[in-house]
Amino acid sequence: EVQVVESGGDLVKSGGSLRLSCATSGFIFSNAWMSWVRQAPGKGLEWVGRIKSKASGETTDYAAPVKGRFTMSRDDSKSMVFLQMSSLKTEDTAVYYCTAERGSYYLFWGQGTLVTVSS
């Protein structure tokens, strides 16, 4: 059974930093391209970023609103992916979902972790 579990969400002040973690099991993590998607309260889904597998260069892509402030990384030995967030803004307040790509779609999702940025 595939499991994707996010953690690390918290209340943080504007300008602060936070690190989200995503633990996975049930699939070959080292081959997976992993993404983060967020959802602000009452809003739609927003793609945040992606990290490719090591075999694909472990390259990252980010959405414009977070580029330069957020950094994705992965630890294949632990089947985990991370999202380091810095210079947080109130508009970063959202539930952050970790998701694994299958082809060009997101099949496996976590339950989400809430990040609240206060002014």
Next chain:
Amino acid sequence: DIQMTQSPSSLSASVGDRVTITCRASQSINSNLNWYQQKPGKAPKLLIYSAFTLQSGVPSRFSGSGSGTDFTLTISSLQPEDFATYSCQQTYSTPPWTFGQGTKVEIK
């Protein structure tokens, strides 16, 4: 970036109704379009990928069509468990892979 526009943003329908949701891309995305269902407090669930391929386990009352810039999600006979928010996502070429703003399907 490619913009995705869904319509309507919300709709009210009755059990048994045929429901159609539209998603339009700001440029051609071929068939690189996915549909997700999301219920309150839950993660999105993949329904359809590559515009018309039904994900395993998803009821056949769901169908997708379209290519290029215009796409449609159809629920042929709405069931009580289908009341949710539906979002499209384009995965054409390179990221960012944008989502539509969502369509909330409510009980009439």
